Amino acid sequence: MKRQGKKGPQAMQVNATLEEVTAAADGMSDKEFRIYMLQMIWSIKEDIKQQNQTMKDHFDNELRKQIQEAKDQLYREIEVIKNKQSEILEMQEAINQLKNSMENTTSRVEHLEDRTSDNEDKVFQLEKNIDSSARLLRNHEQNIQEIWDNIKRPNLRVIGIQEGTELQTKGMSSLFNEIIRENFPDLKNETESQILEAYRTPNVQNHKRSTPRHIIMKMPNIQNKERILKATRERKQITFRGKPIRITADLSTQTLKARRSWNNIFQTLKENGFQPRIVYPAKLSFRMENEIKTFHDKQKFKEFAARKPSLQNILAKVLQEEEMENNNENQQWEVGQ
Amino acid sequence: MKRQGKKGPQAMQVNATLEEVTAAADGMSDKEFRIYMLQMIWSIKEDIKQQNQTMKDHFDNELRKQIQEAKDQLYREIEVIKNKQSEILEMQEAINQLKNSMENTTSRVEHLEDRTSDNEDKVFQLEKNIDSSARLLRNHEQNIQEIWDNIKRPNLRVIGIQEGTELQTKGMSSLFNEIIRENFPDLKNETESQILEAYRTPNVQNHKRSTPRHIIMKMPNIQNKERILKATRERKQITFRGKPIRITADLSTQTLKARRSWNNIFQTLKENGFQPRIVYPAKLSFRMENEIKTFHDKQKFKEFAARKPSLQNILAKVLQEEEMENNNENQQWEVGQ
C-alpha cells in the first residue's frame, strides 16, 4: 500500500492529464489520498515560491540587462556627442585667437587710416604747393625769356666768320667795321666803331665742329642794330672778304623755339601770298582782308583760322600734322640764352 | 450524484466565498470530492502556469515599452543635441573661413603698411624737396625782380602820350627831345638825343582801352635818368604839346607792388608832417627826431612804430586795417616786368 500510495503522488506528474491523475487517485485509501493531497498542496506552495523567485530573478536580470543595454546604447551616443563637444574648446580657442587678431588688425587699420589721412592731407598740400610752384616756374620761365630777349635786343649775331679772324683784325671792333664797310657803306657814319662788346658763342670752341662759332656783337642802341638788320634784309647777300656770311637778331633760345614753331604755317601762308612776317619777339603777322593780323599764340591763330574758310583750306594739312606731333611729344618748357 | 459532483466544482467560482465553496462541498460524495480536489489542484496549477505567463508577458511588454519610452525620450534629447551639434560643423567652417579671411586681411594690411610707409617716406622727401624748391623759387623771384629793376634802372616811363604821336615826330628820339625842350630846357645839352631805345608797353595795343600805352625810354646812363626824374619832381606839371603827361621811373611789377604796399602808411605820415619818401627800389624813408629813418620791410617798420608812441597813435587805424586785409588774402608772390 505504501508502495501504492507512493505510486499515486509519483504519478501526479506535471504533464499528467487530469484523467490520469483521477485514475491514479481511484486506487488510494483515504489516508493515502489525504497525504497525496497534502503533498500536492505543499508542492504547489513550493512551486509558487520557486516560480516567484525565478520570475523575480528573471525580472531583475532582464531589467538590469535591458536598462544596461539601453544605457550603453545611449552612452555611446553621448560619448559621440561628448567627443564632438571636445571640439568646442578648440573652437573657443580659435575664436579667442581670431578676436585677438581682429582687435590687433582693427587697431592696425585704424592706425593706417590715420596715416593715410595724414598722407592725403600732405599730398593735397603738396599738390597745392606744386601747383603754385608750377605757376611761379612758368612765370619765371617767361621772365627769364623776356630778360634774355631784353639783354640780347641790342645784339647782332654774325654767322660764318672763320675762327681766329678776330685775331687777324686785331679785335672784334675792326672786324665789325670791315663788315660795315664791305656791306653797308651807307651806314658807316652811324655805326662804325660802335660795338660795346663782341664775343664768340658758345664760350668754348668745340674742335669737333667744322663750322665756326657765331659772333655776338652788342650795339650801343637798338636803332642802329635795327638799321643794320633792315639793310641786311634788303641785300641779297652779306659777305666778309667776299665770302657769304649771315647777320641775324640775337634771340633767346625760347624765342627762337617759338619762332621756329611758326615755320610750317609761315611757309604755307607765304606760298599762298599772305606776306607773312615774324615780328619781335615771336609773333606771326600776315596780310589778310586788307588788314595786318598779328598772333602771339598759336592756339589763338588756329581758332581764327577755323573761322576763315580761305585759311582753313590751305592750312588743314599743316595743322593736322602739328596736332599729331604735339600728341607724340611731352610738353616740355625750358629756357636759355 | 454525478450531476451533484458536477455541480460542486462548477460552484467553485473565483469570486465564490469560502463559505459558499464549503457548502457546495458538503453534498459531495467522497469520490466526487476527490475528483473535485484533483480538479481544483490541477486548475490551480494551470492558473499558476497561466498567470506566470501573463506576468512574464506583462513584464516583458512593460519593460520593453517603458525602456523604449525612456529611450525615445532620451533620443529626442540627443537628437536635439545632435541637431545643435551639427551647427559645430558649420561653425568650424565659419571659423576656418574667418581664419582665411583674417590671414588674407592681415597680409593685405601688412602690404598696406609697407605701401603707406613708402608713401610717407616719399611724401617726406617730397616735402623736403618742395621746401628747397620754394626757397629756390623765392630766391629766383627776388633775383628776377632785381634783374628787372637793374635792367629798367636807366629807363623813364612816359605816360599820356597819344598813340601814334611817335609816327608824327618820325621816331621816339624826336618825341623825347620835344619833351625835354618843352619841360626841361636846362637839361637840353646833357640829355637831348640820348635815348638808346624807346617802345610802347605792352607790346600789342589793346584797342578796347581808351588810354594810350606807356612809352619806355632807355637812357644811356642812370645819372641822366635821375636828373630828368629830379627835374620832374621839382616841376608842378609836365606837358607834351601843352597837354599834361607823367614821367616816372620804370620799375618791376614786384617793386611797384612793394611801393604800393606803403601807400596808406605813406599817406598818414605825409598828413602828419613826417615828409615821407619812397626810396629806390621800394623803401620807405621819412624824417623823425631829426633823423632820416629808412625801412625796407614793413614788419620792421611796424615793430619800430610800436616802440614810438607818436607813430603808434597816428598809425593805429591804418595798421589795423592792413592786418585785416592780410588775413583775408592768401599770400601770393609773382614777378614780372
Next chain:
Amino acid sequence: MKRQGKKGPQAMQVNATLEEVTAAADGMSDKEFRIYMLQMIWSIKEDIKQQNQTMKDHFDNELRKQIQEAKDQLYREIEVIKNKQSEILEMQEAINQLKNSMENTTSRVEHLEDRTSDNEDKVFQLEKNIDSSARLLRNHEQNIQEIWDNIKRPNLRVIGIQEGTELQTKGMSSLFNEIIRENFPDLKNETESQILEAYRTPNVQNHKRSTPRHIIMKMPNIQNKERILKATRERKQITFRGKPIRITADLSTQTLKARRSWNNIFQTLKENGFQPRIVYPAKLSFRMENEIKTFHDKQKFKEFAARKPSLQNILAKVLQEEEMENNNENQQWEVGQ
C-alpha cells in the same frame, strides 16, 4: 472536534514541514479534512493573487525606479552636454560678431587700398612734377646766374674806398677819374668820365660793419673794363689817395662760389708751375704738355687728372679732402647777384 479541526488548519503554517502538516491532518475527521482542504486551496488561490499583486507592484516600482535612475543619470549627462552646448550660442554670436567685424574691416581695408593707390598715383605724379620742377629750377638757376654775369660784365668792383668819399668828390664819376689818374694814367684818355652808373653795394649801409661797402662801377663797354682789369693785374698795388684799394671783376654770387671752388686745386697747380688762371666766368685754365687746358666742370677735371700721373700725384691730397667735404655738406644751390 471543532476546536481540533480548527487546530489543524491553523497548524498549516507556511514554514510547517510536510511531516508536521501530515501529522496534523491525521487527527481530522473527513469533514474537517474537507474544510481544511478547501481552506488550503482557497488560501493558495488568495496567496497566488496576493503574490502576483506583490510581484507586479515590485516589478512596476522597480521598473519605474530603475528607469528613472537611468534616465536621471543620462539626463545629468545630457544636462552637462546641454550646458556645454549653451556655449555654442555664445560662440555663434562671437562668430557673427567676428564676421561683421571682418566684413567691416575688409571694407575698410579695401577703402584704404583705394586711398593708398590714389596716394601712390598722386605721389608718383608729384615726384614726376617735382623732378621736372627741379630741372626747370636748375635751368633757371643757371640762367639767372648767366643773366647776372651778363649784366655785371661791364662792371668793376672797387673795394676799400671809405664810406662817404663819394660825397667829398661830388659824385662817383670824379672818384673813378681820381682812381684812373692815380693808378692808370695811360688809360686816362680811353676811360675817364666813362662810368654809366656807380653805387655802393649792398644798398643799405650796415653801421655794425667796420669795412666800407664795395662800389660797383658800370663801364660803357667791356673792352674798357677789361683794359682796367688787365692794368690792375699788372700793377703790384692799386691805391686811392695813397691807401691800398682793390679793383676786381663784378661777378654773380654763384660764379664767385664756382671760382672759389677751384681755390685748392688752383693753389696746388700754381705751386707746381702749371701757371693756372681762372677764365671768365669760372673756368680753370692751366698750361700742360705745351697746351692750354681749360675745364668748366670739376668732375671733368678730376677724370682728366686721374689719367695723368703727374697731376694725380700732386693733387691726390687736395682731391681727397674735397671729396670728404662734399660728403659732409648737403648739396645746396642758390643764386644771387
